Amino acid sequence: MNSTVPRIVAGTVAAGLVAASLAGCSTAETGDAGSGEPIVLRYWSWAPNIAQIVDVWNQANPDVQVEVNTSVGAADIVAKLSAAKEAGSLPDITNTTYENLPNLVVNGIAADITDAFGEYEDQIAPAAWNLTTFDDKNYAVPQGTGPQFLFYRVDIFESLGLEAPTTWAEYADAARTIHEADPSTYLATFPANDAQLFAALSAQAGAEWWSQEGGSWRIGIDSPEATKVADYWQGLVDEGVVTTLKTWTPEWQAALADGTIASWLSAVWAPPLILQNAPDTAGKWGAVRIPQWNEGEAVSAALGGSGTVVTTGTEHPEEAREFAIWLNNSTEALNAYIENASIWPANLAGRELPGIKDAAPEALAPGFEDFYSLAEEIDDETVPVTWGPNVALAYSAFGDAFGTAITDKGSFGAALGAVQSAVAADMTKLGFTVE
Amino acid sequence: MQTSRSRLRPRVAPWLFLTPAIVLAAGLMFAPLVYTVILSLQGRKVPASGIGVATEVFVGLDNYVAALTNPALLGSFLRMLAYALLSVPLTMGLALVFALLLDNLSTRFARFSRISIFVPYAVPGVIAALMWGFMYLPGVSPVGELFTLWGWPVPDPLSGGSVFLAVANVSIWGGIGFNMVILYTSLRGLPQEIYDSARLDGCSEIQLALRIKLPLILPGVILTGLFTIIGALQVFSEPNMMMTLTNSITSDWVPMMLVYRDAFVTNDLYGASASAIVITAVTMIASLGLLRLLRNRAFGNES
Numbered sequence: 001m002n003s004t005v006p007r008i009v010a011g012t013v014a015a016g017l018v019a020a021s022l023a024g025c026s027t028a029e030t031g032d033a034g035s036g037e038p039i040v041l042r043y044w045s046w047a048p049n050i051a052q053i054v055d056v057w058n059q060a061n062p063d064v065q066v067e068v069n070t071s072v073g074a075a076d077i078v079a080k081l082s083a084a085k086e087a088g089s090l091p092d093i094t095n096t097t098y099e100n101l102p103n104l105v106v107n108g109i110a111a112d113i114t115d116a117f118g119e120y121e122d123q124i125a126p127a128a129w130n131l132t133t134f135d136d137k138n139y140a141v142p143q144g145t146g147p148q149f150l151f152y153r154v155d156i157f158e159s160l161g162l163e164a165p166t167t168w169a170e171y172a173d174a175a176r177t178i179h180e181a182d183p184s185t186y187l188a189t190f191p192a193n194d195a196q197l198f199a200a201l202s203a204q205a206g207a208e209w210w211s212q213e214g215g216s217w218r219i220g221i222d223s224p225e226a227t228k229v230a231d232y233w234q235g236l237v238d239e240g241v242v243t244t245l246k247t248w249t250p251e252w253q254a255a256l257a258d259g260t261i262a263s264w265l266s267a268v269w270a271p272p273l274i275l276q277n278a279p280d281t282a283g284k285w286g287a288v289r290i291p292q293w294n295e296g297e298a299v300s301a302a303l304g305g306s307g308t309v310v311t312t313g314t315e316h317p318e319e320a321r322e323f324a325i326w327l328n329n330s331t332e333a334l335n336a337y338i339e340n341a342s343i344w345p346a347n348l349a350g351r352e353l354p355g356i357k358d359a360a361p362e363a364l365a366p367g368f369e370d371f372y373s374l375a376e377e378i379d380d381e382t383v384p385v386t387w388g389p390n391v392a393l394a395y396s397a398f399g400d401a402f403g404t405a406i407t408d409k410g411s412f413g414a415a416l417g418a419v420q421s422a423v424a425a426d427m428t429k430l431g432f433t434v435e
Numbered sequence: 436m437q438t439s440r441s442r443l444r445p446r447v448a449p450w451l452f453l454t455p456a457i458v459l460a461a462g463l464m465f466a467p468l469v470y471t472v473i474l475s476l477q478g479r480k481v482p483a484s485g486i487g488v489a490t491e492v493f494v495g496l497d498n499y500v501a502a503l504t505n506p507a508l509l510g511s512f513l514r515m516l517a518y519a520l521l522s523v524p525l526t527m528g529l530a531l532v533f534a535l536l537l538d539n540l541s542t543r544f545a546r547f548s549r550i551s552i553f554v555p556y557a558v559p560g561v562i563a564a565l566m567w568g569f570m571y572l573p574g575v576s577p578v579g580e581l582f583t584l585w586g587w588p589v590p591d592p593l594s595g596g597s598v599f600l601a602v603a604n605v606s607i608w609g610g611i612g613f614n615m616v617i618l619y620t621s622l623r624g625l626p627q628e629i630y631d632s633a634r635l636d637g638c639s640e641i642q643l644a645l646r647i648k649l650p651l652i653l654p655g656v657i658l659t660g661l662f663t664i665i666g667a668l669q670v671f672s673e674p675n676m677m678m679t680l681t682n683s684i685t686s687d688w689v690p691m692m693l694v695y696r697d698a699f700v701t702n703d704l705y706g707a708s709a710s711a712i713v714i715t716a717v718t719m720i721a722s723l724g725l726l727r728l729l730r731n732r733a734f735g736n737e738s
Contacts (some may be wrong), residue, residue, distance in 0.1 A: 251574035
């Protein structure tokens with residue numbers, strides 16, 4: 001048996017492997033305009049069914065194709081974008097929550113799009129416009145707003161003779177009634193991992209977590225208003241009438257599904273998630289304004305909401321801007337959203353489209369068909385919010401501080417103080433002037 | 436027959452064989468290490484007014500000072516030590532016991548027992564942590580349901596002091612199999628005549644195991660013990676997974692989690708690099724120190 005034959009085979013295989021791996025190393029290149037090949041834009045988004053909506057654009061624009069990547073979730077987007085920036089491989093367009101937009105601006109990831117989007121001001125809901133504009137420059141095209149709602153189990157409330165609470169005092173009483181009737185059930189959970197919810201509740205109470213004056217920042221995370229909210233929830237947790245499950249855990253999903261938790265403080269985008277997590281409770285939920293601190297008031301806060309950002313790493317800024325604006329403002333895109341997902345658009349004309357206001361979400365009980373009209377009202381009652389450049393750090397510090405406070409039965413007010421110190425120290429280290 | 440010419444020719448072949456390993460080590464270990472050190476000497480600063488774009492600046496040893504004076508880092512080290520003190524002895528002890536028992540078992544049970552003890556090692560760490568998380572959470576735990584059925588209070592292993600044992604349990608469960616297989620293989624390599632003569636001298640099985648088998652496989656025990664310790668010093672995936680499920684685990688519960696959070700959640704890549712270098716230095720000193728201490732026992736008569 002000749003020993004050179006196996007050697008030749010081995011050599012060929014090795015050469016083939018090297019060639020294949022080198023070919024695999026090359027990244028997808030976008031075509032040049034004018035070379036006859038379509039321009040390919042890369043878009044990062046976590047919105048459900050976004051691919052179908054992008055398809056509408058792709059079919060209408062054969063020379064500018066958009067590739068969607070849905071593997072990045074809202075929580076990781078800042079980290080992934082920062083890593084991509086270091087690697088020089090930023091996508092052309094990306095989604096971001098409003099809270100993370102200042103961070104993206106500070107890190108040089110979000111591009112200034114005032115020249116393409118500046119004239120849209122009167123077409124966009126003011127709350128959404130303010131969240132995407134800094135120093136009169138637009139940095140994102142707002143997609144929607146997140147007016148807050150209190151979702152509650154109508155059947156559980158009726159069985160105990162309760163009505164939907166309109167003040168926080170009534171909310172506390174409802175909590176006590178529900179827990180006394182059945183000690184294994186609770187009105188709600190106080191989640192240490194949902195800093196976004198607590199920030200919204202603080203804003204409703206009048207606290208300003210970040211605010212700017214001149215060129216310097218003031219941080220009011222442990223301001224008296226926010227401490228009032230912390231003390232309120234501490235009272236409920238200490239009494240044992242609310243539980244302390246973290247949201248988006250298997251325990252919490254099970255509790256929502258079997259009625260162990262009878263309500264959820266959330267926003268306009270919650271009903272599809274209720275259906276997803278607790279499908280057997282479809283048709284049993286009511287949706288009202290969140291409770292107020294004073295009788296007769298109507299103050300709300302926004303929970304979440306996202307916008308579309310054109311990144312500084314795009315090689316086709318004009319086409320990218322066009323797509324970003326189309327995605328959130330054009331009739332075709334909004335109709336595609338209505339058909340394939342749910343949306344409460346920031347575009348004011350878009351809110352009048354048929355199919356948005358007349359269809360009440362499946363999760364809601366009969367009698368709550370005016371869900372979206374109510375969303376529009378709540379939008380107008382929302383307090384404006386300023387987000388700082390280190391929201392991710394604030395949320396992470398919140399989770400640690402409140403998780404420890406719950407475990408060690410410590411003070412929520414002191415936990416807020418810890419978050420305040422961490423955020424202030426981080427901003428000072430970055431070089432911001434903090435009062 | 437060697438000619439003088441082949442003696443003078445430089446020995447290229449060994450270097451050719453080593454080249455892939457050198458390239459991989461340099462590319463995947465040393466280059467990132469150097470880059471991390473470079474990163475740890477930088478920082479980010481913005482122009483002081485409003486919202487401006489941050490730029491990378493050289494900050495010298497500021498990040499190291501911040502890392503070394505960070506009480507959270509010290510706390511995470513202490514928790515990691517508590518975790519290691521639980522997980523290492525239990526993993527090694529149980530692996531040893533199982534290996535010794537298997538050595539005595541008849542062949543009928545041996546194969547099934549070997550596989551069933553080894554299978555947990557094949558489960559990826561994240562999946563194991565998720566699975567155990569489900570078992571621990573009172574609201575969804577099958578164990579909890581059984582307890583409720585019998586009228587007992589449902590335990591919450593993830594709260595209070597038992598959280599260390601709960602997290603350690605996941606890696607003990609996975610690590611026993613791997614270490615057991617290595618020790619069992621060492622045992623299989625021992626000559627059987629020693630056992631026969633020991634039994635003739637009146638040795639009981641337990642004495643045989645402790646006085647004869649154990650000292651003979653001590654090098655293997657020490658090596659696997661060292662690997663287990665190094666693994667415990669780098670614990671990350673189990674507590675990181677469980678952090679999302681419970682309030683008792685913070686995002687800086689162990690040093691690796693602190694570095695991960697700083698680098699990838701709160702965007703402080705430079706501070707995280709400095710913390711990572713500090714942790715690496717501590718881990719290297721501990722590992723090398725241990726190895727030096729046990730070198731003679733581990734490697735036997737080799738120089």
